[in-house]
Amino acid sequence: TQLLEQSPQFLSIQEGENLTVYCNSSSVFSSLQWYRQEPGEGPVLLVTVVTGGEVKKLKRLTFQFGDARKDSSLHITAAQPGDTGLYLCAGYQRGSNYKLTFGKGTLLTVNP
Amino acid sequence: NAGVTQTPKFRVLKTGQSMTLLCAQDMNHEYMYWYRQDPGMGLRLIHYSVGEGTTAKGEVPDGYNVSRLKKQNFLLGLESAAPSQTSVYFCASRDYSGGTPNEQFFGPGTRLTVL
Numbered sequence: 001t002q003l004l005e006q007s008p009q010f011l012s013i014q015e016g017e018n019l020t021v022y023c024n025s026s027s028v029f030s031s032l033q034w035y036r037q038e039p040g041e042g043p044v045l046l047v048t049v050v051t052g053g054e055v056k057k058l059k060r061l062t063f064q065f066g067d068a069r070k071d072s073s074l075h076i077t078a079a080q081p082g083d084t085g086l087y088l089c090a091g092y093q094r095g096s097n098y099k100l101t102f103g104k105g106t107l108l109t110v111n112p
Numbered sequence: 113n114a115g116v117t118q119t120p121k122f123r124v125l126k127t128g129q130s131m132t133l134l135c136a137q138d139m140n141h142e143y144m145y146w147y148r149q150d151p152g153m154g155l156r157l158i159h160y161s162v163g164e165g166t167t168a169k170g171e172v173p174d175g176y177n178v179s180r181l182k183k184q185n186f187l188l189g190l191e192s193a194a195p196s197q198t199s200v201y202f203c204a205s206r207d208y209s210g211g212t213p214n215e216q217f218f219g220p221g222t223r224l225t226v227l
Binding site for chain 1: 116145147152153154155156157160162168170202204209213215216218219220221
């Protein structure tokens with residue numbers, strides 16, 4: 001059973017379109033992180049959300065943590081080919097500050 | 113700073129062979145991790161360490177052993193490789209946080225194929 005469910009698994013869009021990626025769980029997380037991974041490289045942290053209902057913006061990327069701290073979303077406005085990559089959500093469960101649990105990832109392709 | 117480095121980058125093994133993957137970090141981080149990444153499976157934690165001389169099992173520890181004799185190094189061993197261990201292995205490190213969800217810094221990965 002996957003603790004963190006990401007959807008969609010694959011997403012192919014045209015440059016300029018908007019998109020949203022979802023990360024859902026039945027468990028409560030003390031914090032959630034979003035990482036981006038490019039082919040042949042390790043994941044790189046984009047953002048950490050800690051407070052229920054928190055919204056963070058990183059240029060054209062908007063991240064939201066659900067009020068109950070069980071879900072998160074990543075919204076990209078006016079996607080560009082440089083946004084192409086694997087987006088991974090990951091969370092620290094309550095009482096487990098050492099271990100991150102990862103979702104399976106969303107592979108995004110932005111076509112010019 | 114080199115960050116997190118992994119050796120080797122690629123390796124091909126025959127079933128039953130053994131090998132050790134080396135991870136090194138120069139950020140003086142307390143926590144270190146080994147993950148494996150398989151298509152459609154995301155990252156799964158194999159073993160981790162919260163300090164020099166300590167190790168603990170993660171989600172998928174069977175068939176792997178680890179050692180953290182020095183703070184900057186975390187070794188992952190496969191005693192008798194199996195085709196099911198064909199994967200991309202990532203090492204990561206993280207600073208001690210006192211409760212703060214600090215960033216995990218990842219190495220570039222080791223692509224292992226077991227024939």
